[in-house]
Amino acid sequence: MLFMQGCNMRCRYCHNPETWDKQGGCDAMHLTPQQAFDMAVRYKPYWKGGGGVTVSGGEAMLQTGFVTEFFKICRREGVNTALDTSGSPFTYDEPFCSMFRELCGVCDLFILDIKHIDDDAHKALTGRSNRNILDMARYLSDNGARMWIRHVLVPGLTDDEESLTKLGVFISSLKGVDRVEILPYHSLGIAKWDKLGLEYTLRDVKSPSAEEVRRAEELIGAARYKGYLEENL
Template structure:
């Protein structure tokens, strides 16, 4: 059963299934963020540092109002730029909860950020109606593009990237502010040709306020071991400073027009 349709019994209020909370986040959106990491993700990214969020069940359960009040106690730390971020797992799997939470937040003037990999996105009219409602309460989207090449994306995550790229284009058409993120994994996501194609794609988008390259790390490896899941990247090392700087240079300075066919 998908989380997006679960309702609180009798009252009809939407419940969120929350894996964990970070009270003073500093990287998932502007300013100081109160971050909800929601349960559930369909993708199986080989470098995922939160495989314990994959399961659609479990976690702390609360209504959007309860979640907001929990976060709102920290509002004095947010000042002008901070606010609430919803991440995952994959937050869009609990879109009803996120809509309700952000609706409450905006009624109180709180900045809202959605951190997503875009996997549930689809151009179905019924889905888009709900997604557009979410956008109306969302100040910023953090969109993680795992890989620009579709087959390599499937090898890395188990899923196609077509709808994720469609999501990026849809956000651009809607003139929604976004940060694009890309994890640099040596030997997997650092191919120069792929980086140029990714850069070319991002250059076609409007309202991209930041393009971040994030270095691969193994801080979540212990979780794979605890869950008894084979970690296929155990021999992969984090990128060196030289590799990281080179990737940033390619994405920032290359002429991408030849890749826009």
């Protein structure tokens, strides 16, 4: 796993607020993509299933050029590539869109967070709109990319039936979704927020129970199935 610095979202549950600042990480350490690759392969014995490299953050797509060059090296060396992203930098505007197309050519798997399907609720949760994030999911779908969708389940904020159903319907409209993962909210990041002098606003929110996670999976699964039937029958 390679972690990149910088994120333009401010998720209320972020457990890595120390990565928000773009200073630090590969760029600020002045590592080249080749140096980052050489560093990553040193940990090859610990890669899950011996499989490949995941680039995460912060938000790695804020440094799309670097990630693309890094993934090109991985490809050349026969290493699988995955990008763990919030999708927030995505735009059809140039030069980003051309850079993103190039990235798609060397990324085997996109792991895309959809933090809330409702735009207003997304803004309240992360500080930013979800429109370009949903655009990115459609772009990946239209261009034959493989993706996993992730959703953090926060009791009282992201777990209502209507939103989970809408999320399932949206996912059913996408091609190339190999997996949908519900990540239960946890408050392990609080100490980091305190250390940085930031106000953590979800202090009273409990992690969802296994039953609540299962209910969310079922709601999304049922909506996906219904959406699939409506699209294909």
